[in-house]
Amino acid sequence: DAKTTQPPSMDCAEGRAANLPCNHSTISGNEYVYWYRQIHSQGPQYIIHGLKNNETNEMASLIITEDRKSSTLILPHATLRDTAVYYCIVRVLNYGQNFVFGPGTRLSVLP
């Protein structure tokens, strides 16, 4: 079973920031938080990951709370092409470890 909890759906206005929450209250000290997204009928796309510190790349920012029990993925200026299902996953970086996907959050960016 997935170790994360996400809202099933969210809406965001085009051009505004999309803030996608994720709860992972049972996360272990050596587990990373990953975010992937899946646009309709395509393979999942890696977005970002982090352990303790906040992270930023060209796609998004990841904010992890100090107790690491929750995190937020931020898309700073959402576009229509960001409409997708977003998956938050916790994972140990180790041989044979794979991603346990939950149902994710369906983000709809509205014009």
Place this chain on the structure above:
Amino acid sequence: ETGVTQSPTHLIKTRGQQVTLRCSSQSGHNTVSWYQQALGQGPQFIFQYYREEENGRGNFPPRFSGLQFPNYSSELNVNALELDDSALYLCASSLVRDNEQFFGPGTRLTVL
């Protein structure tokens, strides 16, 4: 695009038949993982291959089997197809020590 390719794109089979799906990993990646994604659900891990050996398996029956070749490409074989095997099958490649897996576009299998 990730550089991971899968074939075929779509496939229709009947119950009881066998199917082989193929995956070419991203250049330099020595690990391939396979996932099954039923409609409306997140991907579910089937198994992973590293250097031509199975390196982890999810909760799937033995009729799901795989191979990895010296060039790190991979096959997923499913015997005795059932209606519930209808799904999108995803292949992902990675370096074992790397952080992220790169997914292909998937093969849509329909079992009638």
